[in-house]
Amino acid sequence: TPGGKGGWFCTTPMVAVSRNIGRKRALEMLLTGDTIHAHTAAEWGLINRVVPPEQLVEESQRLLEAATRGSFISKGMGKQAYYTQIDLPQHQAYAYAMEVMAAASQVPDAQEGMHAFLEKRKANFKQPS
Template identity: 65%
Template sequence: MEFNYVELEIGEDRAYVTMNRPEKRNALSLVHMRELIEAFSLVAGSEVAGVVLRAKGPVFSAGHDFRDMAGQDLFYMRKLLATCTELMTLIGEIPQVVVAQVHALATAAGAQLVASCDLAVASKAAGFAAPGGKGGWFCHTPMVAISHSIGRKRAAEMAFTGDVIDAITAAQWGLINYAVEPDELESATEDLLSRATRGSRYSKSFGKEILYRQMDLPIDKAYDLAVEAMASASQTQDAQEGMSAFLEKRSPKWQHR
């Protein structure tokens, strides 16, 4: 697939998905979201351990593209928002660890995109907002991912006020993992991705799936799921290799299965 608004690099160990629509502030039009879905689908089918989502231009992402939506009928809007939901869900479902590298403002669906990534590092020059609360169209879908990251009261503040929170506040609230100086953003992102992708790729991908599934369950059901998952995973080659390497005081040799 040829991309117009996305750049995709897939290397031996990691991939980079770069939003490249700077003149439109990386607004998430229907075409742009479909390209992101295709890019992440290609990453999912690769052998890389992790992927960085980043952007070019003065804004990380301004959210949905109003030029793509103004005057559209209900059928179109449902299709557009369903596509957005497909994108956000896909990020959580691919086997690789996804780290957002946020250099600048991320608003509405742009903030949703950050919240949907597994991990996030932001420049202290970045900011985050769900501006629908101070306008005429509430940020219903962005607040799904955001509220799951930061909790009820802080989500309500973002949703109702529409105000921008800075990167340090976003880190304190749990929307991102770290807020760093602008010139440290790339190195901090690479460091976090390196630490988050150590070990068996199979163990990590299975772990990601179970981690998110158990989070939404009552604690007794979460333990039921986790016990069965961990017991089953103990029988894999890499789990046995990890145990043997520890006992034998040597470096493990992962088979990634």
């Protein structure tokens, strides 16, 4: 992060960086302020993929469409469950995930998804308001 080169250490980016790459790499980035190439960022796990600049808009649109298809309610519950379980010990994470899965099965969009699957039709999920 650029603060490593100046007089104001970048503590807020430090949180995300230190949780996504190893300590040695994180400290090097934070202390030096040096930039890294996109392919290096992908290798280190800071980003998911690298695409040529001319494909950026198309790939961004594809990812957005893929990430938002399906039930918004289900996606929201899943995202909240992900962040809740991530720092729990594994046995507690499984117990929590089972509770969420059982509760989620009672949500109208889950019922619609099950019916649509059994009836071999496209599901009609509620749109966010």
